Amino acid sequence: MAVKRQSVVLGVLLAPVTLFLGVFFLLPLCIIALFSLLTPGLYGGVEWSFYHWNYGRIFGWADGINEIFEPIYLQILWRSLSFAALTVVLTLILCYPVAFWVSRLNDRWRLVFLFLITLPFFCSLIVRLYAWLLILKPTGLLNTILLWTGLISEPLEILYTPAAVVLGMVYVMIPFMFLPLYAAVDNLDRAQVEASMDLGANRIQTFLKVILPQTLPGILGGAVIVFIPSVGNFVVPDVLGGAKGLMIGNLVEQQFLSSRNWPFGSALSMIIMGVVLTVLMVSVTRARKVSGHA
Amino acid sequence: MSALLEIRDARRTFVTPEGGRLAALDGVSLDVSANEFVTLLGPSGCGKTTLLRAISGFETLDSGTMRLGGADLTGLPPFRRPVNTVFQSYALFGHMTVARNVGYALEVAGVAKAAREAEVAEALEKVGLAGLGARKPGQLSGGQRQRVALARAIIAKPQLLLLDEPLSALDRNLRQQMQLELKTLQHSLGIAFIFVTHDQEEALTMSDRIVVMRAGQIEQIGTPRDIYRHPKNRFVAEFIGETNLMPVTIDRVDGSEALARTAEGVELRLPASGRKPGEQVTAVLRPADFTLGASGIPATVSRAVYLGSDLYVFVQPKAGGPELRVIARDTAGVEAGATVHLSHDPARVHVLEAA
Structure with a gap:
């Protein structure tokens, strides 16, 4: 009886979120998956007939009649993946030492710092990216300072380059990398670090054999949280990237809003999702294996 | 070496x-x-x-x-x-x-x-x-x-x-x-x-x-x-361990033994070496250094804790002063309120120079 009552209570408690996600996440996802296999309508929308050329266009089995294979889509996908990977690596390099530094601060300064890390969330992403635009443009803050100090004689062309996109994504993603990293570093058992040194391991050995494996769940967590939104990001390349900074997110946006080719946009979306799911699964299994949770 | x-x-x-x-x-x-x-x-x-x-x-x-x-x-x-x-x-x-x-x-x-x-x-x-x-x-x-x-x-x-x-x-x-x-x-x-x-x-x-x-x-x-x-x-x-610390004044030195007295008048015998009458010292006696018997310091049992083969006894000397802790064989008659006599071996008493 008690068990039955418990499951009823659980059901009632879970119903709202299940309903919400079902209607606003699962259902649209199914629609996108379905659309990606339908024929594009002449003026947007879809024709209800099976059509696999959406994927063919991207991966190369286009027949040249219905659709033409263009390697640019794979190139953009590859660019998105490498930009996202680069963002992960750079945020990790920036945040890892800082996480150690913050975990050693006293309580008051630690709170101040953690507040500062979350401070960007109080301001709109678009506003913050436009600030970067003002900093990076040829007559912007960065170039003005560099010209004034005499380090350069011509303004640097940073804006609307891949570098600007990666810089922007690193900037946006730093808090997402920092917080899981910090949690892992703060949880690190200081006594184990001492035990390692006590047993004759020098600082490098101790880092590789004790500190790194112990903080790996945080590194992987941060990497996943940064990688996923980075792959599909379209706001940063939209504001800071030019034609060479175009990412797959921008492509999806274009297909839905400008080109009005919903099935093709859906196919691109499904590919992003596939990539992200693969990355997620690989890192979760990897983390399980390393941290020793059988 | x-x-x-x-x-x-x-x-x-x-x-x-x-x-x-x-x-x-x-x-x-x-x-x-x-x-x-x-x-x-x-x-x-x-x-x-x-x-x-x-x-x-x-x-x-x-x-x-x-x-x-x-x-x-x-x-x-x-x-x-x-x-x-x-x-x-x-x-x-x-x-x-x-x-x-x-x-x-x-x-x-x-x-x-x-x-x-x-x-x-x-x-x-x-x-x-x-x-x-x-x-x-x-x-x-x-x-x-x-x-x-x-x-x-x-x-x-x-x-x-x-x-x-x-x-x-x-x-x-x-x-x-x-x-x-x-x-x-x-x-x-x-x-x-x-x-x-x-x-x-x-x-x-x-x-x-x-x-x-x-x-x-x-x-x-x-x-x-x-x-x-x-x-x-x-x-x-x-x-280190349970201790009875008793500040005493040396009364007289008698051969190998010295007779000492607490402020309340509880009498103790200590090793004589180096002791002078009138000197104020602290006597250290472990709970096992006292024996409950027919003669010695008269005291009242205030509490007895059963330890198995031994009894842990808190006793109050009749003369007054702080309670003493004694470990004694578990014998009949040692219970709260009973009168006992505490004797001790003078050689087992350790003396701290300061009172």
């Missing part, structure tokens, strides 16, 4: 969060011989852990020297010292198997895998954990983890093993068993042990010598019997 470890006038001061200064080590000098079991004993905050960490290299001294086997340890990082530690929290590497934990010192020293495995098996055997090498520390009980920490610390055959309250997390039975095993292990390994504890019973059971510390200074160094029977001052007397 010179000592294995020589510590001379070690000093270390910490700045407290309130901005004050705390002398964790205030001029500590200590020699430890090879193959000796030395216990650092004292209340928390007495500096014993700081001293241990200074030996292992995790704490630097403000001044003073430390030599191990004749070599100066100053400035040597922990990983260059031939000293290993069993940590209070065990500090086992959670992401490694037991075998890899135990073999860690050999792994980082570059010992080949085959040689390592043989030594790991031997070390696990020594601490009674043979066959558990494939487990993760999280799958072991507290006592087993303690043994893994021990095996890991002895595998590199250090000249000196430091143990930082390693038994404090174990239950009483296991702790007593481990105390005996540690002592046996220390003998068979031939390694000097420095053992930190705040548990005086533990110190008495295991040590060759006990170092009693208070407020960054050494109060007394001696064998367990020495420390127990001949404490140098009130602090040591009260910290």
Whole structure:
């Protein structure tokens, strides 16, 4: 009886979120998956007939009649993946030492710092990216300072380059990398670090054999949280990237809003999702294996 | 023969969060011989852990020297010292198997895998954990983890093993068993042990010598019997075991015995050597030094606690003064309210010079 009552209570408690996600996440996802296999309508929308050329266009089995294979889509996908990977690596390099530094601060300064890390969330992403635009443009803050100090004689062309996109994504993603990293570093058992040194391991050995494996769940967590939104990001390349900074997110946006080719946009979306799911699964299994949770 | 470890006038001061200064080590000098079991004993905050960490290299001294086997340890990082530690929290590497934990010192020293495995098996055997090498520390009980920490610390055959309250997390039975095993292990390994504890019973059971510390200074160094029977001052007397401290004035000296009296008039007999009439001293009597009998100090039993073969009795001398604690054979008639007489052997009374 008690068990039955418990499951009823659980059901009632879970119903709202299940309903919400079902209607606003699962259902649209199914629609996108379905659309990606339908024929594009002449003026947007879809024709209800099976059509696999959406994927063919991207991966190369286009027949040249219905659709033409263009390697640019794979190139953009590859660019998105490498930009996202680069963002992960750079945020990790920036945040890892800082996480150690913050975990050693006293309580008051630690709170101040953690507040500062979350401070960007109080301001709109678009506003913050436009600030970067003002900093990076040829007559912007960065170039003005560099010209004034005499380090350069011509303004640097940073804006609307891949570098600007990666810089922007690193900037946006730093808090997402920092917080899981910090949690892992703060949880690190200081006594184990001492035990390692006590047993004759020098600082490098101790880092590789004790500190790194112990903080790996945080590194992987941060990497996943940064990688996923980075792959599909379209706001940063939209504001800071030019034609060479175009990412797959921008492509999806274009297909839905400008080109009005919903099935093709859906196919691109499904590919992003596939990539992200693969990355997620690989890192979760990897983390399980390393941290020793059988 | 010179000592294995020589510590001379070690000093270390910490700045407290309130901005004050705390002398964790205030001029500590200590020699430890090879193959000796030395216990650092004292209340928390007495500096014993700081001293241990200074030996292992995790704490630097403000001044003073430390030599191990004749070599100066100053400035040597922990990983260059031939000293290993069993940590209070065990500090086992959670992401490694037991075998890899135990073999860690050999792994980082570059010992080949085959040689390592043989030594790991031997070390696990020594601490009674043979066959558990494939487990993760999280799958072991507290006592087993303690043994893994021990095996890991002895595998590199250090000249000196430091143990930082390693038994404090174990239950009483296991702790007593481990105390005996540690002592046996220390003998068979031939390694000097420095053992930190705040548990005086533990110190008495295991040590060759006990170092009693208070407020960054050494109060007394001696064998367990020495420390127990001949404490140098009130602090040591009260910290080690149950004690009756009785401030007395010497009445007269009579051959080998001196007669003394408390302010309330309770009479005690003490060894006469060096005593002068009128002198004020403190007599130290352990609870077992009193015998309940037909003659002696008349007193009333205020409480008797049953200990099995013995009774732990609180008695109030009829003359007045503080209650005395006595361990007596469990005999009939010793119960609250009964009148008893306390006698004692004058030779068993230890005298502290200060009143």
